[in-house]
Amino acid sequence: MDLAIANLTSPMVLFFVLGLVASLARSSLSVPEAAAKALALYLMFAIGYKGGVSVAEHGLDASLISALLAGVLLSAVIPFIAFGLLRAVSGLSAIDAAAVAAHYGSISIVTFVAASSVLESSGIAYEGYLVAVAAAMETPAILTALFLVARQGGPGKAAAGPGGAGRMDAETWREIFLNGSIVLLIGAFVIGWVTGPSGMAEISAFIDAPFKGVLCLFLLDMGLVAGRGMAASGRQLSLPVILFGLAMPLISAALALALAALLGLSLGGAVLLLTLSASASYIAVPAAMRVALPEAQPSIYLTLSLGVTFPFNLAIGIPIYVWAAGLIAG
Amino acid sequence: MDLAIANLTSPMVLFFVLGLVASLARSSLSVPEAAAKALALYLMFAIGYKGGVSVAEHGLDASLISALLAGVLLSAVIPFIAFGLLRAVSGLSAIDAAAVAAHYGSISIVTFVAASSVLESSGIAYEGYLVAVAAAMETPAILTALFLVARQGGPGKAAAGPGGAGRMDAETWREIFLNGSIVLLIGAFVIGWVTGPSGMAEISAFIDAPFKGVLCLFLLDMGLVAGRGMAASGRQLSLPVILFGLAMPLISAALALALAALLGLSLGGAVLLLTLSASASYIAVPAAMRVALPEAQPSIYLTLSLGVTFPFNLAIGIPIYVWAAGLIAG
Amino acid sequence: MDLAIANLTSPMVLFFVLGLVASLARSSLSVPEAAAKALALYLMFAIGYKGGVSVAEHGLDASLISALLAGVLLSAVIPFIAFGLLRAVSGLSAIDAAAVAAHYGSISIVTFVAASSVLESSGIAYEGYLVAVAAAMETPAILTALFLVARQGGPGKAAAGPGGAGRMDAETWREIFLNGSIVLLIGAFVIGWVTGPSGMAEISAFIDAPFKGVLCLFLLDMGLVAGRGMAASGRQLSLPVILFGLAMPLISAALALALAALLGLSLGGAVLLLTLSASASYIAVPAAMRVALPEAQPSIYLTLSLGVTFPFNLAIGIPIYVWAAGLIAG
Amino acid sequence: MQTHQALRVEIMIESPMARRLTDAIEAAGVTGYTVLPVQGGSGRSGTWSREGQITGGMLAVVCIIQPDRKDALLEAAFSVVERHIGVIAISACEVLRAERF
């Protein structure tokens, strides 16, 4: 409870709210695209590197492999639940439902970063290799979603046709598995691992000290973008769809809680696994959907992921996941 | 005197001069637009937040309201003086004179930041709420300028016509009051206030430590931009107009000095109020003028504000304001 | 040997490799152009300023002038050797050979920055004025290359023609001598010199602490760009040309070693003079070549400089230069 | 492939007016347009460059329209551009899916 209130009044959440309010009020405040991309690169660079250094320091817990498998499993399974739920309660078409489902199986790296920042503020340690788990969870959900669409037949026919044939070719797979955020996260993780604490000593003034401040500025921009999305396509989301965006993170977190208990993750590690599962992608998956499922409407999946689930996780979800993880760990 | 020399040889002023010289010599040195905007966002983010934290620390002096009122008054009144002076000594048309007047009533946030940085280097404290005063002073001057134009009749006719009717509509007012810099300054100020010293502890490595260095880099860019403006339209400024650009800051500062004495501001607070009054806008007001008074020539108001008054304040004005404020405070 | 291994596993080199691998695997990872330019500005701003402060601290060694002359000499002479070598062993046309030669006479400021960072990590001091030497070495090589082309006659004819006449006009010289990196390096150097340690105290949190981290991020981008170049035009480089790109740095470094011994540079200073000589330009010279020798193929000179010599120097060359400099200094 | 006659209208406008221009265009019933960034330019009011620019700069708005919308669009656009810095150019073009415009 205290944590929840502390979180709601943290600079991080407040700057997100500032961005949201500014764009809903149609202020001209905006962060240049190149600057926003640079901030995102910085955050992935720093979080990946820190994770690797932490593995170098604490040694590789035997559970890395099992944690990776658990992450892949969560990412692959969550879309089935999300798809079933959406088809049951919302009027979304199979294609739209599958596209949304892919987003909820995959992860939001900024939500992960925000949770790790909350952990650090509270002095809770976590397994450094969760950065690798985060990277591993980005793509399996996309496969599940495409499988769901193919099974539905309707769009599966198109997928077998000439236009469709081109859609999930080798090129597309390469794009999905080598997308920038996966490569940077894993790359920085490995470099952090190799260079260890001595490497960290050299660059910590860059990647550690200013980290939270950069995160605040980035969240300001996230708020601006989310607000613009809500203004432009908020009306397109029906109430059941919005409720889905609030309930689904909790369902995913519950699944992750069971696995975290099985894996015997530390308190911090469990919080991050819950957060990853509960978070919804808004970078890697949307790009993949535009290529693989162009008929799915971005105004639905993007607005839901960025305008509903992201703020929910940031403001309310993370404290819940800290509390829930406390039930099984620490 | 010492301060004046120290200021002239501070990295801040010297990097501005470097930019100025580089662009007058037509060097290819340039700061990408997105980077310059990002630096400006950083400075407003940091100065707003620091102001808020300082209010959280020192409590809200009873004088916040009176300082806000004083600021609004200065911003609204200065354009009358500026307009009268310009019409008397320069050959500028009423529209151009009014547009220039609006710039001098409003403020330059970078000049404010530079003054606060000088204060910090000299160990002089100031009331944190002056950030809010800065935001409040951005727009009243625009109103005065539009009133001056309407009163002159000539352009007032147009303003009443079909094209003119559209010019100062609700949309334009919204744009002016919710422009990015006002929203970010006030937003960061409020967040700093709410999160206080504990929030500051989390992000000070980002907003405090690198502040002066970022300011130097930003001033390098300001020098480049000012130099380009001087090269492109310097010839268009007549001598009386240039002299106006040097004298007006001193007149505004004198007015502000009287009000600062009345308000009983601290030494640092008085310096900043003088600086705000003496500074001329080159972001918010030019954009508003393009919409509301498109007939006014940007090559006049922008070059005067950025190429004459900004360097004057940075290099010579600020030490004068420190000296003058010492007469009534401290 | 230890240094060589330490260097190969430094975050700096590893992030470069990450970029290289990512772009060769055609990952979507990319640094926005504006951000990359901003990082480059930061590095030049910081290295120039630090050099100036170091001169302010240690006084100006009598050898500044002689070091400048040595630098100019190296930059002017190396292209003759490079040109002769290329004409002897590669099938490059005279124009292409001259263009490549210009790159090897000139310098790469990032290689210089990387070497200075290695020196700092190893606690080896160097003469601050080497920043000025770096700036002085940027352009003489261009003159030599143009002289070589003119002497060859073939393209000299064109150079005397109507199109050619326009190519090396005053405007072009101004562009070359006042290119952004020279102006920023020298400007920041002079400002560092004037403001000295007290100026440094004010902005060191910006230019010193995060320096290595920023360099890593920049090298990540360099790796991406180099990889893209290699993918796009790697096939165009014949084996002799590639071997030239590996051997030429060592030849240049040997020349520089003789001069460093003559000048009596410190160990660190000698390392940097060797590094400068061994490095090849990929910013200033390519731009000059596009204007002055448009017939020369960028896919040859850019790929060779950025894709062969830059990585060679970064990973292997710098440790060799440290070892070699140890033979004559320290 | 089967193509249809259409018009390509290109409007260069100072950025503070861009929103008003696209609003006017939409009000005139034209819902498709693309906004391109502009790096610099020159005109009666002098030369400018975006690099290091502190305020606005310009934007280019491209509209592909059916020929019968021409007058409505031009009137809407001109009412915004008229007193401001800007240029309008119209050229003939062909499009593939006429029903889209």
Add this chain to the structure above:
Amino acid sequence: MQTHQALRVEIMIESPMARRLTDAIEAAGVTGYTVLPVQGGSGRSGTWSREGQITGGMLAVVCIIQPDRKDALLEAAFSVVERHIGVIAISACEVLRAERF
């Protein structure tokens, strides 16, 4: 100066598909094209702006081609754009060095 008839084909396409478009264009034998950044736009799928945009946005691809390449290019481009967000416009133009296209 002597000029030659050519066509200017302009394609607005969402960025995740841009690479596929240029690959298709090249496969159709067209090796010259220029890609321009797009700042925002509006169409049947709504209004969007690049500023603060997290994913993709759009790009404009301009190809100057010899008239006889028109069909090959349009077919290649349309096969990519068809199911995606995008617009194709063709206009007549003249070029100086016809052998280049």
Add this chain to the structure above:
Amino acid sequence: MQTHQALRVEIMIESPMARRLTDAIEAAGVTGYTVLPVQGGSGRSGTWSREGQITGGMLAVVCIIQPDRKDALLEAAFSVVERHIGVIAISACEVLRAERF
């Protein structure tokens, strides 16, 4: 609305030459032009992309001119573009205020 015949000249040029091109254009008496950033492209000298690009890249210069200025402009532009990487395309267009061009 009343429109007038004009020409739209579009020149793609490598950035190190852009300043020389606009100087030549102005020397030829054409004072209006707009410079657009270019993100990437392909031509006889290969494919390139601006992202992560360290040197230059390209720019697109668009000039709307009165028809009788065509030859002067083309000669000026061609003298700069000739030996460099670049493309010139001219198309017919209409403008509103002919006196401006």
